[in-house]
Amino acid sequence: MYYNMKEIVISVRNLTKTYSLYSNTSDRLKEVLFPWRIRHTLFYALNDVSFDLYDGEHLGIIGVNGSGKSTLLQTLSGVLAPTSGSIVCNGTTAALLELGAGLNPELTGRENIAFMMEINGTQKESVDRVVREVIFFADIGQFIDQPVKWYSSGMFVRLAFAMNITVDPDILIIDEALSVGDVFFQQKCIRRMREYREKGTIIFVSHDIATVGNLCTRTLWLEGGRVREYGFSKEVCAHYLASLHEGVGRQYEAIPAAKGREANESAFARSGSSKIAGDNRLKMLRLNPEGRFDNHDRFGTMEGKILDAVLEDQYGRPYSVLNGGENCQLKIYFSLPRLEERFLVxxxxxxxxxxFVLGTNTYDEYGYFNVTEAGVYGVVFNFDMPNLLSGEYTVTLSLARGDCLNFEQLCWVHDALEFSVRRHNDRGVMFYTKMRDVALLS
Structure with missing residues (x-):
C-alpha cells in the first residue's frame, strides 16, 4: 500500500452545509412558535465533501454556478460554520472572497491596511514596510487615502489582493475576485501567485479552466454540492470541459434539411475550394469501421465515431517531433451511420x-459537410505548425452535428494524438513569430 509521507495542509471530512428554505415568511415564525411541526425543506449547499491537500499541492475548485464553490471557500476560511463534518487547516489563512469582504467601507485604504496589520499581529518595526508594499502593489494612487466605500470594484480587488498576498499566509484562498480587475492587474496577480506557490498553498476558484490547470496541481469538481471528481488538474479539468460540451449538445435543435442544403451550398461556393464537390458531399472511404479510439477517454452520443487520425508531413510521413513551422496534414477518419446534412469535424x-493552443473545424473553414449514406469518411487539415514553445502537446478531436453555435457532440476524443516540439531558439514564449524587419528608429 502507498502512503503519502507529505504533511497534510488541509483535511476535510464529510463536510456538509445546509440551509432551511421556507415557502413564505410566516412559515418561519410558525415553526419557531410550534417547533414540533416542520415547515421547511433542507437545501444542501455542501453534501458530504471530503478531501486531503498535502504540502506542495495547490487546489483549484471548479463547477457551474450554484455548485457550492463559494460556500466551500467560506467554510474553509471560517466565515461560515459547517452544519456537520470537520475541517483541519495547518497554518495561517488569508481569504479573498466576495468583493470588498474584510474591508471596512468607512475607513480609508491606508487605515484598512493598518487595521489588518494589527489583527494579524504584525510587529511594529515591520508595519511601515508592509504598508509600503501593499500600497505599491495595489497601485491605486491618491485613492489610498480615500474611504473604501468610494472605491470602484477594480480598486476593491487591487487593495484586497495586495493586503492578502503581502502578509504571506500559509494558505491563500481566492474566490473569482480577480475577474473584475483589468488584464494588466490580472497578469500581475498571476505572477505574484506563481511566486507564492513556492512558499505557501493556494486554493483558487475560477471559471477560467486554463488558469486553474496552470496554477493548481489538484482540482476539486463540485456538482450540486457534492464532489463529482477530485484528482490531478489536467484530468479533472478535461472531464469538466467534456461535461460542458455534453450540456451544449443536449440543447441542440434540428434545422430543416432544405434550409440547411441551401445555406450549405452557398457557404462552399464562397470558399472556392476545388477539393469540395458542388453539393459538399464527402467521398466514402474503404476503411475498417472498427476505431482505434474505442478505448480512449471520449464522450458524445456516439451516433458517429472518430475511427482514426494521423499527423503527417506533406509526403505522408507521420510526425512525432517538430521544430515549428513545418507543413502538417492532420487526417481524421470517422464513420456516420446514416445520411447527415449538416456536420463538422x-x-x-x-x-x-x-x-488550448490552436484549433479549428470544418465549419469555420468551409461551412457544412453532407454525406448521403452510411459509411467511413475522412477529412484533411493542411496547415503550417506555429513556432510553439518546446514541450509536449496533444490533439483532441471532435465530430459534431450542426454548427459552432448550435451543435450536438457526436464524438469527442480527448488527447487522441501526441507530439513534441523541440525548438533550438526557444525563449520561453508560447509562440515565436518571425519578424519581417527589425530597424532602429531615426
Whole structure:
C-alpha cells in the first residue's frame, strides 16, 4: 500500500452545509412558535465533501454556478460554520472572497491596511514596510487615502489582493475576485501567485479552466454540492470541459434539411475550394469501421465515431517531433451511420497543462459537410505548425452535428494524438513569430 509521507495542509471530512428554505415568511415564525411541526425543506449547499491537500499541492475548485464553490471557500476560511463534518487547516489563512469582504467601507485604504496589520499581529518595526508594499502593489494612487466605500470594484480587488498576498499566509484562498480587475492587474496577480506557490498553498476558484490547470496541481469538481471528481488538474479539468460540451449538445435543435442544403451550398461556393464537390458531399472511404479510439477517454452520443487520425508531413510521413513551422496534414477518419446534412469535424491542440493552443473545424473553414449514406469518411487539415514553445502537446478531436453555435457532440476524443516540439531558439514564449524587419528608429 502507498502512503503519502507529505504533511497534510488541509483535511476535510464529510463536510456538509445546509440551509432551511421556507415557502413564505410566516412559515418561519410558525415553526419557531410550534417547533414540533416542520415547515421547511433542507437545501444542501455542501453534501458530504471530503478531501486531503498535502504540502506542495495547490487546489483549484471548479463547477457551474450554484455548485457550492463559494460556500466551500467560506467554510474553509471560517466565515461560515459547517452544519456537520470537520475541517483541519495547518497554518495561517488569508481569504479573498466576495468583493470588498474584510474591508471596512468607512475607513480609508491606508487605515484598512493598518487595521489588518494589527489583527494579524504584525510587529511594529515591520508595519511601515508592509504598508509600503501593499500600497505599491495595489497601485491605486491618491485613492489610498480615500474611504473604501468610494472605491470602484477594480480598486476593491487591487487593495484586497495586495493586503492578502503581502502578509504571506500559509494558505491563500481566492474566490473569482480577480475577474473584475483589468488584464494588466490580472497578469500581475498571476505572477505574484506563481511566486507564492513556492512558499505557501493556494486554493483558487475560477471559471477560467486554463488558469486553474496552470496554477493548481489538484482540482476539486463540485456538482450540486457534492464532489463529482477530485484528482490531478489536467484530468479533472478535461472531464469538466467534456461535461460542458455534453450540456451544449443536449440543447441542440434540428434545422430543416432544405434550409440547411441551401445555406450549405452557398457557404462552399464562397470558399472556392476545388477539393469540395458542388453539393459538399464527402467521398466514402474503404476503411475498417472498427476505431482505434474505442478505448480512449471520449464522450458524445456516439451516433458517429472518430475511427482514426494521423499527423503527417506533406509526403505522408507521420510526425512525432517538430521544430515549428513545418507543413502538417492532420487526417481524421470517422464513420456516420446514416445520411447527415449538416456536420463538422474539428481539432484542438493542447499543451501539457491542458491549455488550448490552436484549433479549428470544418465549419469555420468551409461551412457544412453532407454525406448521403452510411459509411467511413475522412477529412484533411493542411496547415503550417506555429513556432510553439518546446514541450509536449496533444490533439483532441471532435465530430459534431450542426454548427459552432448550435451543435450536438457526436464524438469527442480527448488527447487522441501526441507530439513534441523541440525548438533550438526557444525563449520561453508560447509562440515565436518571425519578424519581417527589425530597424532602429531615426
Amino acid at each position: 474539428g481539432f484542438i491542440v493542447k499543451d501539457r497543462l491542458g491549455q
